[in-house]
Amino acid sequence: MSEDIISGSEFKTRLIDLGYKDLSSEELKFNIRQIYMEENGELLKADIKILKSSDIESDFVKDSGYDGIAVHIDTVEKEEVYVISEGTQDLPDWLYNIKAMLAGQTIKQAQATDVFVQEAKKHFNVDDNVEVNGMSHSLAHNNNTIALLSFNTFDNVYSVNGAQLNYYQLFNTDFRFNDAVKNEFSFNNDDEVYNLSPQDLHDFAMTYYKDKADRIDQVISTDDPLYAVSVVRGFFTLGSITMVDTNPDVPGLRELIADIPDNVIKEFQELAIDFAVASNEGGTNEGVKELIGIDVGAFKDKEGMELAGHIIANYDTMVRALNEKLPPLLDRVQTVTANSNEIFGSLEEAGYITERQKEVTIDHLTRIEKSLIDIENILKDNVNLRDKLNNPFLGAGNEIVTILRLASNLVEIYMSYMEIEKTGILKRLESIKDSHGLQEMLSSMSDGLKSYIGADMIYTSTSTKGEPIKVNISAALRMYQKSIPILEAKSTKISNFEKAIKDELDESYKDEKRKVQDEINQMESSPSSYRFLLSKHGYYPTFNKEIKSIRIHEIFYPLENNDFEEHLEELKKSVESGKLYIEKYRNAIEDLFEEEENVSQLFDLSRRI
Template sequence: MLLNSDKIRLRLLSEEYKELSAKEMEESIRLIYIEETGERFTGEIHIHKKEDASTGYNGTAVHFKSEEESVDELYIISQGTQDQVDWKYNIKSMLAGISYSQSTSTLQFVKEVKQNMNLPSDVSVIGLSHSLAHNNNVAAHLRGDVFDAIYSINGAQINYYQMFHADEKFSEEVINHFGVKNEEEIYEVEPEKLKRFAEQHYEDKSDHIHQLISTDDPLYGVSGVRGFFNLGETHFVDTNSEVNGLRSIMDGVPDEVVKDLQSLAIQYTEASERGGQDAVLKEILGVDMSVLVQKDVWGYGNAYISGELEPAIREANEKIGPLLEQVKNVTSNSDIITTRLVEAGYITEEEKKIIVEEMGVIEESLVESKKRLDLYSSMSEQTTPVLGDGAWLLDTKGRIEKELEKIEESGHKLDPILSKLGEEIVSSHGIPEMLKALSSGDTTYEGTDMVMSTIVGGKSIQINLTAAMRMYEDGRNKLQEKSELINRLELSAQRLVHDDYHNEKLRVLREIADLEQNPSYHAYLLGRHASGYYGGNKRLQSIEVHEDLPRLHQIDLSDAFLKLHKSVQEGYDALEKYRKSVEQLFSEEEKVSKLFDLVGSYANN
C-alpha cells in the first residue's frame, strides 16, 4: 500500500477539512508524501470531490496511479463531523441507531468515482476516516463490501441498532434469532447479547478495519454505552496524560439513563424527518408553536376563544410528562457524572457544584411548568371557557415565561464551564493531538505540520519543517512564475515595439511603391494638394517619393530586462541561503537536505 504509515494517513485526512481545490490538494499530498517518506511520488494523482447537501456527506476520492511503481489505489476520504447537520446525523445514526443516509452516500460515491475515473472493478479501494466518517465507511462496507481496507482515527463506532435498520440481511437474522416482531422490540433485547450477535455476524469483515483511538477522545468515551460495537484491529493511544479520559465516566452511567437518551434521540429523528425543528417541538414537547407563541394579548385571546389553545395545551401536557421523567432520570445522575469529571481532571470542584445546582434549577423549572399545564387541564375539564378566564391564562403564560427565564439564566452560568470542558474534550478528538502523540525522537508535529528539533550551542531549537518546505517550494514557484512573466514581457516588448515598427515601415514602403508604380490611380490626390487641378486633359505621369524613415531611438530595453532577470536570480540565491541555514542546523541529518532537494525538483516541474 502506498500510504503505509499512520502519520501520512492522518495528515492526508487533515487536508480534507481545509476545503482545498483539487489542484491545491494534489500539491499538498505530494509534499506530505515527500516529508513522510523521503521519496517523491512520480505517478499521477487524480482527485474527485463530492458534497451531498441532502445528507450532509462530504468526501474526496484520491486515485494514485503509477505503472513504474505498480501503484493503482483509490482512497476514499469521508469527512468527519463538521457542522450542525453532521452532529444531528450523529444523534440519529450513532445514538438513536436509526439514520444511515450518509453511509448510503458513501456507497454511491465509491460507485460514482469508479465510473467517472473509468477505474477497473478490482481497483484497490482504501477508506480513510475520522470521527463520523468511520461510521459512514464501516456501515457502507458492512452493507456493500466496498473497501479493501479502512483506516480510521477517533472514529464514531458502528451501532447495531443502526445496522438493524440499514442491513436487511442482519435485520432478518436478528428477527429470527431473538424473535423480534417489530422495530420497536429491538430495543428490548438485552444489549450485551445483541452486541455479541452483531460482532459474530460481521466477524468476517472485521479484518479489513484498522482503528487508531485516543483514550481521551469523547467519542471513545461514549462508545461503551448500549448500541455501539467495535470491529477490527484497534490501537489505543493516550494523547493527553493530564486527564483520564471520558470512557471511565460514561461506563458508570446506568443503562436505563442511556436508554432514555436513546428514546429522546429516536423521537427527535422521527419528528425532524416529518417537518424540521417545529415538528421536533411538537413531537417531543407537544408544543404547537403556531398556536402557543403569540405576539400579544389579542393573539392569545383569539386562540383561546376559537378553541385552538385548549387542545394545544392539553397535548403539551400529555407529552411533557414522559419527557420530564426522562429528563429527571438523566439529571439524577448529574452528581455521579460530574464527580467523575472532577476525578478525571476535566472540571474543578467549584465547577461541579455549579453544574449540579443549575441542572437542578432547570429540572425544577420544567416541573413548575408541568404543574401550570396540569392546573389548566383540570380547570378546562370542569368549566366552560368564558372571557374572564383570559386573565388566568395570561397569568399562566407569565409564570411559564419566568420559568423559561430561569432556564436561560442557568444556561448562561453553565456556558463558560461547558465551553471550556468542550474545548478540552474536542481537542482530544482532533487529528493534531494524535499526530503529536505518535511523534518520536527529534520529530514532532505542530497542528499537522512536521517540526524537527536540534541542539545548537546547548540550546534546543525547533524548526517547522513543513512551513520551511512550503516557503521554499512556494518561493521557487513564485520566482518561476516571475521569470515566465518577464520572458513574456520581453516577447511582448519585441512584438509591440520592434516588430510593430518593422511592420509599419514595410506598410509605408508598400504604399510608396504603389504610388510610384501606379501614378494614374492616385491622380485624385492632386485635388487635395494642387490648386486648380480638376482633371480635364491633364494627366499625372509619374510620382517620385523621397522617403526618410527614421530609425528607432532610445527604445533599448535590454538593461531593464537584465535587471528584472537579475532580481529573479537574487530571489533564488536568497532561498538557497535560507535553505543552507536550515541545513546547517541539522548538519548531521541528511533527511533535511534530501527533502529540500525533492521539494526543489517538484517545484521545477
C-alpha cells in the same frame, strides 16, 4: 501481498484530512504526491486518478448526503483504490449520528458509500481483484464498516476517531447476522431483538464478526467524545484498535458515561428513538418539540415582550402540550439537579470546567428546576379548568395572571440559561470537540524526529546546542516549491517589459521615421503632383505656374530617454537574489539536520512533483 501504496497511520490520517479540504482533483493529486514524498522520502511513481462523489449524477450527493473522494493509484506493479469518506462536519451529520448510532437505525449512508465505490470502480475501470481501501473519520467509519460487513464494499477500512458499529443497525442490515442472532437467542420476529440483553448481543456480535475484524484498523483518541458515547448500549468496537491519549490534561469522558447505569441508558436510547422519529419527519425543531411540547423554532429568536406576545398568541396549544410533556422533562432535569454535584464535580475534577463554572451552573440549574415546577403547577390548575369549561379562553382576569406568571417563569429560565452561558462553561467544553478532530490526533503521532502540527509535518533538530528547533518541513517545502514558479513568472514579466520597450519605443520611432522619409522621397520624385500647393496664389486667370522641383533638407533627431537598461538590470538582479534567498533558506534548514535525515533530498524532490 506487497505492502500498501499508502502505508503508515500518519500518511493515512493526512490523506483523510485532505478529504475535508475541498480541493480540486488536480490539487488533490498534487497533495497526495507531496505527502507521499514527505512521508517516504521519494517520489510516488504512479498514475493517479480522482473521482469525487460530486462528479457523478447530479442528484446523488444531494439526495444521499454522501461526500467522498475515490483515488486510484497505479504504480504498474500495483493498483489500489482509496476511498476517503467524509465524517461528521455539520449539524445534519450530528443528527444523523444520533439517529444511526443511538437508535440503531438508517443505513442510508452505508448504501450511498457502496454505490459511490461501485461507480468509482467502473470509472477507473478496475475489477474486483484491485484492493479497495476505505479511509474514514468519525461517522464515516460507521458507514464504511457497515458497507464492508454487509456489502463487502471494501477490502480494508482504516479510521480515526470513528463512530463505532451498532449491532441493532447490523441486525437490520446484514441478514446472515440477523438469522444467526435469531438462531442463537431462539426468537422469531425482528422486533424482539430489543428485548435481548445488550451484553449478550454485544458479545455475540464480536464473535460473529471476528473473522472480518482483521480488515478493520482503527486509531482512537481516549479523549474523543464519540469514543465516550460508544460505551452505551448498541455499540461494539471491532477491528485492531490503537488507543492514543491526545489530550493528556484530561482523562476523557468515557468513564463518566460508563458510570451511568444501563437501565438509564436504555431509557435515554428510547428517548433518542422518539427524538429521531420526530425529527425524521419534521426536522430538529420537531425533535425538540417531541421532548418539551413546544415549537422552539417559532420563538427561539424572540425576547421579552415579543416572547410574551408569542406565548399569548399560541396559548391554548402551548399550555396543553406543555402540560403533557413537562412532567417527564422535569423528571430528567430533577435527575440532573439531584446529581449535579457528582456530574459537575467530576467534570471539574477532570479539568473540563472551573470551580466557578461548576457553582454557577449548579445554582442556575436549580433555578431552572424551580421555574419548571412552578410552570407545571400553573398548568395543572389551568388545564383542569379549561377541560371543565371546554373553552380556550377562560375568564380574562384569570387568564392574564396565568400568562404573566408563565411568561415570567419562561423569562427566568432564559435568564438562568444566559447566566450559565456567561460563565463560559459551554466554550470550555468545546475543547472536547478538538479531541474528535484529526489534527489533535496527528499532533500526538510522532516518530523519532518527525511530528505534526495541524496536517503539516514537523522535523525537530537536535544537532544544535540548546533548545531543539522545530521546523515545519511541509511549509518549507511548499515555500521552496512555489518560489520557483513565482520567480519564473517574474522573469517572464521582465522580459515582456523589455520587449514592450523595444516594440513601443525603438520600433515605432523607426517606423515613424520611415513614413516621413517615404513622403519626402515621394515629393522629391514627382514635384508636379504637388501643384495644388500653389493654389493659394490664385487660380484664374493667372493660373499658369508649375512646380519643377522639390528639395527637402531633413534632420532627424535621435530618440531620447529610451534607455531602460539600468532598470532592467535591477529587476533581473531581484530575481536572482530571490533565488539566492530561497537556496540560502534551504541550506539553513539543511544545516540543522544530519545528512542521513535526507532533508536535502526532500527539497530536490519537491521540485519534481
